[in-house]
Amino acid sequence: MRKDIEFKTEDGVTLRGWHYVPEGAQGPVPTIVMAHGFSAVKEMYLDRFAEAFAEVGLASVVFDNRNFGASDGEPRYEIDPWQQVRDYRDAITYAETLPETDAQRIGIWGSSYSGGHVMVVGALDRRVKCVVSQVPLASGHRNVRRLIRSDYLASVQAMFDEDRRARMNGAAPAMIPVVAEDPAAPSALPTPDSWTWFTETGKTRAPSWHNEVTLRSVEMFTEYEPISYARYISPTPFMMIVALDDVLTVSDLALEAYEEALGPKRLVTLSGGHFDAYVNDFEAASGPAQEWFLQHLGK
Template sequence: MRKDVAFKTEDGVTLRGWLYQPDKARSPVPTIVMAHGFSAVKENYLDKFAEVYAAAGLGALVFDNRNFGASDGEPRQHIDPWQQVSDYRDAITYASTLPEVDADRIGIWGSSYSGAHVLVVGALDRRVKCVVSQVPLISGHRNARRLIRADMIAAVQGMFLEDRKARYAGKPHGMIAVVSNDPNVPCALPTPDSYEWFTETAKLRAPAWRNEVTLQSVELFTEYEPGIYIEYVSPTPLLLVVAAGDHLTVADEALAAYGRALEPKKLALLGGGHFDAYVKDFPASSGAARDWFAQHLLDE
Protein backbone atom coordinates (compact mmCIF):
# COMPACT_ATOMS: atom_id res chain seq x y z
CA MET A 1 0.00 0.00 0.00
CA ARG A 2 1.32 3.42 -1.00
CA LYS A 3 0.11 6.92 -0.24
CA ASP A 4 1.40 10.39 -1.07
CA VAL A 5 2.95 12.34 1.79
CA ALA A 6 4.48 15.77 2.35
CA PHE A 7 6.50 17.16 5.23
CA LYS A 8 8.44 20.28 6.18
CA THR A 9 12.16 20.46 6.75
CA GLU A 10 13.55 22.41 9.68
CA ASP A 11 14.04 25.44 7.42
CA GLY A 12 10.47 25.25 6.09
CA VAL A 13 10.89 23.57 2.68
CA THR A 14 8.17 21.06 1.76
CA LEU A 15 9.45 17.67 0.63
CA ARG A 16 7.07 15.24 -1.06
CA GLY A 17 7.12 11.52 -1.54
CA TRP A 18 5.45 8.21 -0.82
CA LEU A 19 4.81 6.21 2.32
CA TYR A 20 4.73 2.45 1.77
CA GLN A 21 3.11 0.08 4.23
CA PRO A 22 3.01 -3.72 4.10
CA ASP A 23 -0.38 -5.13 3.12
CA LYS A 24 -2.47 -5.85 6.22
CA ALA A 25 0.24 -4.27 8.34
CA ARG A 26 -0.25 -4.05 12.07
CA SER A 27 1.09 -0.59 12.79
CA PRO A 28 3.57 0.55 13.78
CA VAL A 29 6.15 -1.15 11.54
CA PRO A 30 9.91 -0.78 11.04
CA THR A 31 10.43 1.77 8.28
CA ILE A 32 13.17 2.59 5.78
CA VAL A 33 13.84 6.25 4.90
CA MET A 34 14.98 6.59 1.28
CA ALA A 35 16.00 9.27 -1.22
CA HIS A 36 17.83 9.14 -4.55
CA GLY A 37 21.26 10.12 -5.76
CA PHE A 38 22.75 12.91 -7.90
CA SER A 39 19.89 14.67 -9.75
CA ALA A 40 17.65 11.57 -9.72
CA VAL A 41 13.98 11.57 -8.68
CA LYS A 42 12.01 8.96 -6.81
CA GLU A 43 10.54 7.52 -10.02
CA ASN A 44 14.05 6.42 -10.99
CA TYR A 45 13.30 2.93 -9.58
CA LEU A 46 12.99 3.80 -5.88
CA ASP A 47 9.40 2.54 -5.98
CA LYS A 48 10.69 -0.90 -6.94
CA PHE A 49 13.01 -1.08 -3.93
CA ALA A 50 10.25 0.14 -1.59
CA GLU A 51 7.88 -2.51 -2.94
CA VAL A 52 10.41 -5.24 -2.11
CA TYR A 53 10.74 -3.94 1.43
CA ALA A 54 6.97 -3.65 1.90
CA ALA A 55 6.51 -7.24 0.72
CA ALA A 56 8.93 -8.29 3.48
CA GLY A 57 6.91 -6.51 6.19
CA LEU A 58 8.80 -3.21 6.23
CA GLY A 59 7.49 0.30 5.70
CA ALA A 60 9.31 2.81 3.51
CA LEU A 61 9.32 6.61 3.33
CA VAL A 62 10.53 7.61 -0.14
CA PHE A 63 11.01 11.31 -0.88
CA ASP A 64 12.36 13.59 -3.58
CA ASN A 65 15.35 15.68 -2.60
CA ARG A 66 14.71 19.41 -2.23
CA ASN A 67 14.90 21.33 -5.53
CA PHE A 68 14.03 18.17 -7.47
CA GLY A 69 10.97 16.30 -8.66
CA ALA A 70 7.82 16.85 -6.60
CA SER A 71 9.62 18.57 -3.72
CA ASP A 72 9.85 22.31 -3.26
CA GLY A 73 13.05 24.29 -2.93
CA GLU A 74 15.08 26.90 -4.78
CA PRO A 75 17.16 27.16 -6.82
CA ARG A 76 15.78 24.27 -8.83
CA GLN A 77 18.24 21.55 -9.80
CA HIS A 78 20.72 22.60 -7.12
CA ILE A 79 22.44 19.91 -5.02
CA ASP A 80 24.06 20.72 -1.71
CA PRO A 81 25.16 17.39 -0.19
CA TRP A 82 25.15 18.68 3.37
CA GLN A 83 21.66 20.08 2.94
CA GLN A 84 20.54 16.69 1.65
CA VAL A 85 22.09 15.06 4.73
CA SER A 86 20.09 17.46 6.90
CA ASP A 87 16.93 16.67 4.94
CA TYR A 88 17.44 12.94 5.52
CA ARG A 89 17.50 13.68 9.24
CA ASP A 90 14.33 15.77 8.98
CA ALA A 91 12.70 12.89 7.08
CA ILE A 92 13.60 10.60 9.99
CA THR A 93 12.03 13.07 12.40
CA TYR A 94 8.87 13.21 10.28
CA ALA A 95 8.69 9.43 9.99
CA SER A 96 9.03 9.14 13.76
CA THR A 97 5.84 11.17 14.23
CA LEU A 98 3.68 8.85 12.09
CA PRO A 99 1.45 6.29 13.79
CA GLU A 100 2.33 3.80 11.05
CA VAL A 101 6.05 3.94 11.91
CA ASP A 102 7.93 2.27 14.75
CA ALA A 103 10.22 5.14 15.70
CA ASP A 104 12.59 2.75 17.50
CA ARG A 105 13.19 0.71 14.34
CA ILE A 106 14.13 3.09 11.54
CA GLY A 107 16.58 2.16 8.80
CA ILE A 108 18.05 4.28 6.01
CA TRP A 109 18.85 3.37 2.41
CA GLY A 110 20.72 5.40 -0.17
CA SER A 111 22.30 4.84 -3.56
CA SER A 112 25.17 6.60 -5.34
CA TYR A 113 25.18 10.18 -3.95
CA SER A 114 22.55 9.32 -1.35
CA GLY A 115 24.55 6.15 -0.65
CA ALA A 116 27.20 8.59 0.54
CA HIS A 117 24.66 10.56 2.57
CA VAL A 118 23.48 7.53 4.53
CA LEU A 119 27.05 6.86 5.65
CA VAL A 120 27.13 10.36 7.14
CA VAL A 121 23.63 10.14 8.63
CA GLY A 122 24.29 6.66 10.00
CA ALA A 123 27.43 7.92 11.73
CA LEU A 124 25.79 11.02 13.21
CA ASP A 125 22.22 10.03 14.01
CA ARG A 126 21.68 7.18 16.49
CA ARG A 127 17.96 7.08 15.79
CA VAL A 128 19.05 5.05 12.77
CA LYS A 129 19.14 1.35 13.62
CA CYS A 130 20.30 -0.06 10.26
CA VAL A 131 22.08 1.33 7.17
CA VAL A 132 22.24 0.17 3.55
CA SER A 133 24.59 2.11 1.28
CA GLN A 134 24.41 1.09 -2.39
CA VAL A 135 27.15 1.96 -4.95
CA PRO A 136 28.15 4.99 -2.82
CA LEU A 137 30.40 7.92 -3.52
CA ILE A 138 33.31 7.71 -1.07
CA SER A 139 35.52 10.68 -1.95
CA GLY A 140 34.38 13.54 -4.12
CA HIS A 141 37.94 14.79 -4.58
CA ARG A 142 39.39 11.47 -5.70
CA ASN A 143 36.33 10.41 -7.65
CA ALA A 144 36.31 13.67 -9.62
CA ARG A 145 39.88 13.02 -10.65
CA ARG A 146 38.82 9.63 -12.00
CA LEU A 147 36.05 11.24 -14.08
CA ILE A 148 37.79 14.44 -15.27
CA ARG A 149 40.82 14.22 -17.54
CA ALA A 150 43.92 15.54 -15.82
CA ASP A 151 44.47 18.18 -18.51
CA MET A 152 40.90 19.45 -17.99
CA ILE A 153 40.92 19.87 -14.20
CA ALA A 154 42.26 23.44 -14.27
CA ALA A 155 39.61 24.44 -16.82
CA VAL A 156 36.83 22.91 -14.71
CA GLN A 157 38.07 24.72 -11.61
CA GLY A 158 38.11 27.91 -13.65
CA MET A 159 34.43 27.35 -14.49
CA PHE A 160 33.68 27.07 -10.78
CA LEU A 161 35.46 30.34 -10.02
CA GLU A 162 33.73 32.21 -12.86
CA ASP A 163 30.37 30.91 -11.65
CA ARG A 164 31.18 32.04 -8.11
CA LYS A 165 32.02 35.54 -9.34
CA ALA A 166 28.81 35.69 -11.37
CA ARG A 167 26.68 34.65 -8.40
CA TYR A 168 28.43 37.21 -6.21
CA ALA A 169 27.41 39.82 -8.77
CA GLY A 170 23.78 38.77 -8.41
CA LYS A 171 23.49 36.61 -11.49
CA PRO A 172 21.63 33.27 -11.39
CA HIS A 173 23.40 29.95 -10.92
CA GLY A 174 25.24 28.68 -13.94
CA MET A 175 23.90 25.35 -15.20
CA ILE A 176 25.52 22.22 -16.61
CA ALA A 177 24.11 19.05 -18.15
CA VAL A 178 23.97 15.97 -15.94
CA VAL A 179 24.83 13.66 -18.85
CA SER A 180 25.74 13.93 -22.52
CA ASN A 181 26.58 11.55 -25.35
CA ASP A 182 28.96 14.14 -26.84
CA PRO A 183 32.43 13.93 -25.25
CA ASN A 184 33.00 17.59 -26.15
CA VAL A 185 30.03 18.77 -24.06
CA PRO A 186 30.83 19.33 -20.35
CA CYS A 187 28.55 17.39 -18.04
CA ALA A 188 28.42 16.31 -14.40
CA LEU A 189 28.46 12.53 -14.95
CA PRO A 190 30.62 11.94 -18.03
CA THR A 191 30.27 8.18 -18.55
CA PRO A 192 28.36 6.43 -21.35
CA ASP A 193 26.33 4.30 -18.94
CA SER A 194 25.23 7.46 -17.08
CA TYR A 195 23.85 8.91 -20.33
CA GLU A 196 22.12 5.68 -21.29
CA TRP A 197 20.50 5.06 -17.90
CA PHE A 198 19.28 8.57 -17.21
CA THR A 199 17.89 9.22 -20.68
CA GLU A 200 16.23 5.82 -21.02
CA THR A 201 14.78 5.94 -17.51
CA ALA A 202 13.41 9.43 -18.15
CA LYS A 203 11.54 8.10 -21.18
CA LEU A 204 10.27 4.96 -19.47
CA ARG A 205 9.32 6.04 -15.96
CA ALA A 206 10.75 9.36 -14.73
CA PRO A 207 9.53 12.28 -16.89
CA ALA A 208 10.13 14.67 -13.96
CA TRP A 209 13.91 14.18 -14.29
CA ARG A 210 15.73 17.08 -15.93
CA ASN A 211 19.12 16.90 -17.56
CA GLU A 212 20.70 19.82 -15.75
CA VAL A 213 22.10 20.82 -12.39
CA THR A 214 23.72 23.97 -11.11
CA LEU A 215 27.42 24.22 -11.78
CA GLN A 216 27.93 24.76 -8.06
CA SER A 217 26.42 21.29 -7.49
CA VAL A 218 29.45 19.83 -9.28
CA GLU A 219 31.84 22.02 -7.30
CA LEU A 220 30.23 20.82 -4.06
CA PHE A 221 30.53 17.23 -5.28
CA THR A 222 34.31 17.63 -5.62
CA GLU A 223 34.50 18.90 -2.02
CA TYR A 224 32.36 16.19 -0.39
CA GLU A 225 34.20 13.51 1.60
CA PRO A 226 31.55 11.17 3.06
CA GLY A 227 33.90 8.18 3.28
CA ILE A 228 35.62 9.58 6.35
CA TYR A 229 32.44 8.81 8.30
CA ILE A 230 32.24 5.11 7.50
CA GLU A 231 34.16 3.93 10.55
CA TYR A 232 31.81 5.90 12.79
CA VAL A 233 28.64 4.14 11.61
CA SER A 234 29.40 1.29 14.04
CA PRO A 235 27.75 -0.02 16.17
CA THR A 236 24.83 0.55 13.79
CA PRO A 237 24.73 -2.39 11.33
CA LEU A 238 26.01 -1.42 7.85
CA LEU A 239 25.52 -3.20 4.53
CA LEU A 240 27.65 -1.90 1.67
CA VAL A 241 26.42 -2.87 -1.80
CA VAL A 242 29.24 -2.50 -4.34
CA ALA A 243 29.12 -3.05 -8.10
CA ALA A 244 32.36 -4.67 -9.23
CA GLY A 245 32.19 -2.94 -12.61
CA ASP A 246 31.37 0.51 -11.23
CA HIS A 247 33.42 3.24 -12.92
CA LEU A 248 31.19 6.13 -11.87
CA THR A 249 31.43 5.89 -8.07
CA VAL A 250 34.42 3.66 -8.47
CA ALA A 251 34.37 0.19 -6.93
CA ASP A 252 37.90 0.21 -5.54
CA GLU A 253 37.14 3.28 -3.42
CA ALA A 254 34.05 1.59 -1.99
CA LEU A 255 35.89 -1.66 -1.27
CA ALA A 256 38.70 0.19 0.48
CA ALA A 257 36.14 2.08 2.56
CA TYR A 258 34.45 -1.18 3.51
CA GLY A 259 37.78 -2.32 4.92
CA ARG A 260 37.80 0.72 7.23
CA ALA A 261 34.24 0.15 8.44
CA LEU A 262 33.80 -1.51 11.83
CA GLU A 263 31.47 -4.33 12.78
CA PRO A 264 28.68 -5.16 12.40
CA LYS A 265 29.04 -4.90 8.65
CA LYS A 266 28.45 -6.91 5.50
CA LEU A 267 29.52 -6.57 1.86
CA ALA A 268 27.26 -7.47 -1.06
CA LEU A 269 29.28 -7.54 -4.31
CA LEU A 270 27.31 -7.21 -7.54
CA GLY A 271 28.71 -8.31 -10.86
CA GLY A 272 27.66 -5.41 -13.07
CA GLY A 273 28.19 -1.69 -13.29
CA HIS A 274 26.84 1.26 -11.33
CA PHE A 275 23.38 1.39 -12.90
CA ASP A 276 22.91 -2.37 -13.07
CA ALA A 277 22.07 -2.18 -9.36
CA TYR A 278 18.71 -0.69 -10.40
CA VAL A 279 17.92 -3.00 -13.30
CA LYS A 280 19.91 -6.11 -14.26
CA ASP A 281 21.25 -6.69 -10.75
CA PHE A 282 18.10 -5.43 -9.03
CA PRO A 283 17.10 -8.84 -7.59
CA ALA A 284 20.53 -9.12 -5.95
CA SER A 285 20.79 -5.52 -4.75
CA SER A 286 17.24 -5.26 -3.42
CA GLY A 287 17.32 -8.75 -1.96
CA ALA A 288 20.54 -8.13 -0.04
CA ALA A 289 19.14 -4.88 1.39
CA ARG A 290 15.80 -6.50 2.25
CA ASP A 291 17.49 -9.32 4.12
CA TRP A 292 19.79 -6.94 6.02
CA PHE A 293 16.90 -4.73 7.08
CA ALA A 294 14.80 -7.73 8.03
CA GLN A 295 17.62 -9.23 10.09
CA HIS A 296 18.22 -6.07 12.10
CA LEU A 297 14.77 -4.45 12.22
CA LEU A 298 12.29 -7.31 12.10
CA ASP A 299 14.09 -10.12 13.90
CA GLU A 300 14.95 -8.20 17.06
Protein backbone atom coordinates in the same frame (compact mmCIF):
# COMPACT_ATOMS: atom_id res chain seq x y z
CA MET B 1 -0.16 0.14 0.16
CA ARG B 2 1.28 3.44 -1.07
CA LYS B 3 0.07 6.94 -0.43
CA ASP B 4 1.43 10.38 -1.28
CA ILE B 5 3.03 12.32 1.55
CA GLU B 6 4.55 15.72 2.18
CA PHE B 7 6.41 17.19 5.12
CA LYS B 8 8.32 20.32 5.98
CA THR B 9 12.01 20.40 6.74
CA GLU B 10 13.38 22.31 9.69
CA ASP B 11 14.01 25.32 7.42
CA GLY B 12 10.46 25.23 6.03
CA VAL B 13 10.87 23.57 2.63
CA THR B 14 8.14 21.09 1.66
CA LEU B 15 9.42 17.70 0.53
CA ARG B 16 7.07 15.24 -1.15
CA GLY B 17 7.15 11.53 -1.71
CA TRP B 18 5.50 8.22 -0.91
CA HIS B 19 4.72 6.24 2.22
CA TYR B 20 4.69 2.49 1.71
CA VAL B 21 3.07 0.29 4.36
CA PRO B 22 3.03 -3.52 4.09
CA GLU B 23 -0.34 -5.04 3.31
CA GLY B 24 -2.07 -6.22 6.45
CA ALA B 25 0.42 -4.54 8.79
CA GLN B 26 -0.72 -4.68 12.40
CA GLY B 27 0.58 -1.82 14.55
CA PRO B 28 3.84 0.08 14.10
CA VAL B 29 6.40 -1.57 11.83
CA PRO B 30 10.08 -1.04 10.98
CA THR B 31 10.46 1.81 8.52
CA ILE B 32 13.14 2.59 5.92
CA VAL B 33 13.85 6.22 4.95
CA MET B 34 15.16 6.58 1.41
CA ALA B 35 15.94 9.12 -1.31
CA HIS B 36 17.73 9.00 -4.66
CA GLY B 37 21.14 10.03 -5.93
CA PHE B 38 22.59 12.91 -7.95
CA SER B 39 19.68 14.68 -9.73
CA ALA B 40 17.53 11.52 -9.83
CA VAL B 41 13.87 11.48 -8.78
CA LYS B 42 11.94 8.85 -6.88
CA GLU B 43 10.25 7.39 -9.99
CA MET B 44 13.67 6.19 -11.15
CA TYR B 45 13.18 2.75 -9.56
CA LEU B 46 12.89 3.71 -5.89
CA ASP B 47 9.34 2.37 -6.05
CA ARG B 48 10.75 -1.09 -6.85
CA PHE B 49 12.97 -1.07 -3.78
CA ALA B 50 10.18 0.21 -1.53
CA GLU B 51 7.86 -2.49 -2.87
CA ALA B 52 10.50 -5.14 -2.19
CA PHE B 53 10.84 -3.92 1.38
CA ALA B 54 7.04 -3.90 1.83
CA GLU B 55 6.90 -7.53 0.68
CA VAL B 56 8.90 -8.55 3.75
CA GLY B 57 7.02 -6.37 6.23
CA LEU B 58 9.00 -3.13 6.09
CA ALA B 59 7.43 0.30 5.60
CA SER B 60 9.24 3.02 3.66
CA VAL B 61 9.28 6.82 3.53
CA VAL B 62 10.51 7.72 0.04
CA PHE B 63 11.05 11.36 -0.86
CA ASP B 64 12.36 13.54 -3.65
CA ASN B 65 15.37 15.61 -2.71
CA ARG B 66 14.72 19.34 -2.36
CA ASN B 67 14.91 21.28 -5.64
CA PHE B 68 13.97 18.13 -7.61
CA GLY B 69 10.89 16.23 -8.69
CA ALA B 70 7.77 16.82 -6.63
CA SER B 71 9.62 18.55 -3.79
CA ASP B 72 9.90 22.31 -3.36
CA GLY B 73 13.12 24.24 -2.98
CA GLU B 74 15.15 26.90 -4.73
CA PRO B 75 17.23 27.25 -6.75
CA ARG B 76 15.82 24.42 -8.80
CA TYR B 77 18.28 21.71 -9.80
CA GLU B 78 20.85 22.57 -7.17
CA ILE B 79 22.42 19.77 -5.13
CA ASP B 80 24.01 20.62 -1.80
CA PRO B 81 25.10 17.30 -0.26
CA TRP B 82 25.09 18.62 3.30
CA GLN B 83 21.59 20.03 2.85
CA GLN B 84 20.49 16.63 1.56
CA VAL B 85 22.01 15.02 4.67
CA ARG B 86 19.99 17.41 6.84
CA ASP B 87 16.87 16.58 4.82
CA TYR B 88 17.42 12.86 5.42
CA ARG B 89 17.48 13.60 9.14
CA ASP B 90 14.28 15.66 8.86
CA ALA B 91 12.68 12.78 6.97
CA ILE B 92 13.59 10.49 9.86
CA THR B 93 11.91 12.94 12.24
CA TYR B 94 8.83 12.94 10.00
CA ALA B 95 8.80 9.14 9.87
CA GLU B 96 8.80 9.07 13.67
CA THR B 97 5.47 10.96 13.66
CA LEU B 98 3.66 8.37 11.54
CA PRO B 99 1.50 5.93 13.51
CA GLU B 100 2.67 3.10 11.24
CA THR B 101 6.33 3.67 12.21
CA ASP B 102 8.09 1.86 15.02
CA ALA B 103 10.41 4.72 15.97
CA GLN B 104 12.84 2.31 17.62
CA ARG B 105 13.31 0.41 14.35
CA ILE B 106 14.20 2.96 11.67
CA GLY B 107 16.64 2.12 8.89
CA ILE B 108 18.05 4.18 6.03
CA TRP B 109 18.80 3.21 2.43
CA GLY B 110 20.61 5.26 -0.16
CA SER B 111 22.08 4.74 -3.61
CA SER B 112 24.88 6.51 -5.49
CA TYR B 113 25.09 10.06 -4.07
CA SER B 114 22.59 9.19 -1.36
CA GLY B 115 24.60 6.02 -0.74
CA GLY B 116 27.21 8.44 0.55
CA HIS B 117 24.58 10.40 2.47
CA VAL B 118 23.42 7.36 4.45
CA MET B 119 27.00 6.69 5.54
CA VAL B 120 27.14 10.22 6.96
CA VAL B 121 23.65 10.08 8.50
CA GLY B 122 24.36 6.65 9.95
CA ALA B 123 27.44 8.05 11.67
CA LEU B 124 25.69 11.16 13.01
CA ASP B 125 22.15 10.08 13.89
CA ARG B 126 21.73 7.28 16.43
CA ARG B 127 18.01 7.09 15.79
CA VAL B 128 19.09 5.05 12.78
CA LYS B 129 19.31 1.38 13.68
CA CYS B 130 20.44 -0.05 10.32
CA VAL B 131 22.12 1.31 7.16
CA VAL B 132 22.25 0.05 3.55
CA SER B 133 24.50 1.98 1.16
CA GLN B 134 24.20 0.94 -2.50
CA VAL B 135 26.85 1.83 -5.14
CA PRO B 136 27.89 4.79 -2.98
CA LEU B 137 29.97 7.86 -3.61
CA ALA B 138 32.85 7.52 -1.15
CA SER B 139 35.13 10.48 -1.97
CA GLY B 140 33.96 13.35 -4.13
CA HIS B 141 37.44 14.80 -4.56
CA ARG B 142 39.08 11.57 -5.66
CA ASN B 143 36.07 10.41 -7.67
CA VAL B 144 36.14 13.59 -9.76
CA ARG B 145 39.80 13.02 -10.49
CA ARG B 146 38.84 9.62 -11.88
CA LEU B 147 36.04 11.02 -14.04
CA ILE B 148 37.83 14.10 -15.42
CA ARG B 149 41.07 13.87 -17.37
CA SER B 150 43.94 15.49 -15.51
CA ASP B 151 44.59 17.96 -18.34
CA TYR B 152 40.97 19.17 -18.03
CA LEU B 153 41.00 19.77 -14.27
CA ALA B 154 42.41 23.29 -14.44
CA SER B 155 39.72 24.41 -16.90
CA VAL B 156 37.00 22.89 -14.70
CA GLN B 157 38.35 24.76 -11.69
CA ALA B 158 38.39 27.93 -13.78
CA MET B 159 34.67 27.38 -14.53
CA PHE B 160 33.96 27.11 -10.80
CA ASP B 161 35.91 30.29 -10.09
CA GLU B 162 34.20 32.28 -12.84
CA ASP B 163 30.78 31.13 -11.66
CA ARG B 164 31.65 32.21 -8.12
CA ARG B 165 32.65 35.69 -9.32
CA ALA B 166 29.50 36.01 -11.41
CA ARG B 167 27.24 35.01 -8.51
CA MET B 168 28.91 37.56 -6.27
CA ASN B 169 28.02 40.17 -8.89
CA GLY B 170 24.37 39.15 -8.81
CA ALA B 171 24.22 36.62 -11.66
CA ALA B 172 22.16 33.46 -11.46
CA PRO B 173 24.13 30.26 -10.86
CA ALA B 174 25.59 28.77 -14.04
CA MET B 175 24.06 25.49 -15.22
CA ILE B 176 25.58 22.30 -16.66
CA PRO B 177 23.97 19.15 -18.10
CA VAL B 178 23.78 16.16 -15.80
CA VAL B 179 24.73 13.88 -18.70
CA ALA B 180 25.83 14.31 -22.31
CA GLU B 181 25.90 11.82 -25.17
CA ASP B 182 29.55 12.71 -25.80
CA PRO B 183 31.45 11.82 -22.60
CA ALA B 184 34.08 14.44 -23.50
CA ALA B 185 31.46 17.22 -23.48
CA PRO B 186 30.87 19.20 -20.27
CA SER B 187 28.51 17.33 -17.93
CA ALA B 188 28.24 16.45 -14.27
CA LEU B 189 28.32 12.67 -14.81
CA PRO B 190 30.54 12.09 -17.86
CA THR B 191 30.20 8.35 -18.45
CA PRO B 192 28.39 6.61 -21.34
CA ASP B 193 26.27 4.48 -19.00
CA SER B 194 25.11 7.63 -17.18
CA TRP B 195 23.82 9.08 -20.48
CA THR B 196 22.02 5.85 -21.37
CA TRP B 197 20.39 5.26 -17.99
CA PHE B 198 19.26 8.81 -17.28
CA THR B 199 17.87 9.51 -20.74
CA GLU B 200 16.14 6.14 -21.12
CA THR B 201 14.78 6.06 -17.56
CA GLY B 202 13.67 9.67 -17.84
CA LYS B 203 11.60 8.82 -20.92
CA THR B 204 10.06 5.61 -19.61
CA ARG B 205 9.57 6.27 -15.90
CA ALA B 206 10.34 9.84 -14.84
CA PRO B 207 9.25 12.66 -17.15
CA SER B 208 9.91 15.12 -14.30
CA TRP B 209 13.65 14.39 -14.43
CA HIS B 210 15.58 17.38 -15.75
CA ASN B 211 18.97 17.11 -17.48
CA GLU B 212 20.55 20.10 -15.79
CA VAL B 213 22.09 21.06 -12.45
CA THR B 214 23.83 24.16 -11.17
CA LEU B 215 27.55 24.21 -11.79
CA ARG B 216 28.18 24.77 -8.10
CA SER B 217 26.43 21.42 -7.47
CA VAL B 218 29.43 19.84 -9.19
CA GLU B 219 31.82 21.98 -7.14
CA MET B 220 30.10 20.85 -3.93
CA PHE B 221 30.39 17.25 -5.15
CA THR B 222 34.19 17.69 -5.27
CA GLU B 223 34.18 18.83 -1.63
CA TYR B 224 32.12 15.96 -0.20
CA GLU B 225 33.88 13.09 1.60
CA PRO B 226 31.50 10.46 3.04
CA ILE B 227 34.45 8.09 3.53
CA SER B 228 35.61 10.22 6.44
CA TYR B 229 32.48 9.12 8.36
CA ALA B 230 32.65 5.41 7.55
CA ARG B 231 34.34 4.25 10.74
CA TYR B 232 31.84 6.18 12.88
CA ILE B 233 28.77 4.32 11.62
CA SER B 234 29.58 1.55 14.10
CA PRO B 235 27.97 0.16 16.18
CA THR B 236 25.00 0.66 13.83
CA PRO B 237 24.84 -2.33 11.43
CA PHE B 238 26.12 -1.31 8.00
CA MET B 239 25.74 -3.00 4.61
CA MET B 240 27.49 -1.78 1.48
CA ILE B 241 26.46 -2.99 -1.98
CA VAL B 242 29.22 -2.43 -4.54
CA ALA B 243 29.03 -2.92 -8.31
CA LEU B 244 32.44 -4.25 -9.30
CA ASP B 245 32.28 -2.69 -12.77
CA ASP B 246 31.19 0.71 -11.45
CA VAL B 247 32.97 3.47 -13.37
CA LEU B 248 30.83 6.32 -12.03
CA THR B 249 31.14 6.05 -8.25
CA VAL B 250 34.19 3.92 -8.75
CA SER B 251 34.18 0.59 -6.97
CA ASP B 252 37.68 0.67 -5.48
CA LEU B 253 36.90 3.86 -3.54
CA ALA B 254 33.66 2.32 -2.25
CA LEU B 255 35.58 -0.79 -1.17
CA GLU B 256 38.09 1.41 0.61
CA ALA B 257 35.24 3.04 2.53
CA TYR B 258 33.92 -0.40 3.44
CA GLU B 259 37.32 -1.37 4.82
CA GLU B 260 37.32 1.83 6.89
CA ALA B 261 33.98 0.90 8.48
CA LEU B 262 33.92 -1.08 11.69
CA GLY B 263 31.48 -3.85 12.50
CA PRO B 264 28.86 -5.06 12.38
CA LYS B 265 29.07 -4.83 8.62
CA ARG B 266 28.46 -6.85 5.47
CA LEU B 267 29.71 -6.40 1.91
CA VAL B 268 27.64 -7.45 -1.11
CA THR B 269 29.20 -7.29 -4.58
CA LEU B 270 27.36 -7.10 -7.89
CA SER B 271 28.93 -8.17 -11.17
CA GLY B 272 27.61 -5.29 -13.26
CA GLY B 273 28.03 -1.54 -13.45
CA HIS B 274 26.62 1.36 -11.45
CA PHE B 275 23.12 1.41 -12.95
CA ASP B 276 22.67 -2.36 -13.10
CA ALA B 277 21.79 -2.22 -9.40
CA TYR B 278 18.42 -0.71 -10.40
CA VAL B 279 17.57 -3.03 -13.27
CA ASN B 280 19.64 -6.07 -14.31
CA ASP B 281 20.99 -6.74 -10.81
CA PHE B 282 17.89 -5.56 -8.95
CA GLU B 283 17.23 -8.86 -7.17
CA ALA B 284 20.90 -9.25 -6.30
CA ALA B 285 20.83 -5.76 -4.73
CA SER B 286 17.38 -5.73 -3.12
CA GLY B 287 17.44 -9.26 -1.71
CA PRO B 288 20.45 -8.78 0.60
CA ALA B 289 19.08 -5.36 1.64
CA GLN B 290 15.80 -7.02 2.66
CA GLU B 291 17.71 -9.62 4.67
CA TRP B 292 19.93 -7.05 6.40
CA PHE B 293 17.02 -4.86 7.44
CA LEU B 294 15.04 -7.85 8.68
CA GLN B 295 18.04 -9.20 10.60
CA HIS B 296 18.64 -5.93 12.43
CA LEU B 297 15.18 -4.33 12.57
CA GLY B 298 13.02 -7.43 12.76
CA LYS B 299 9.44 -7.64 11.58
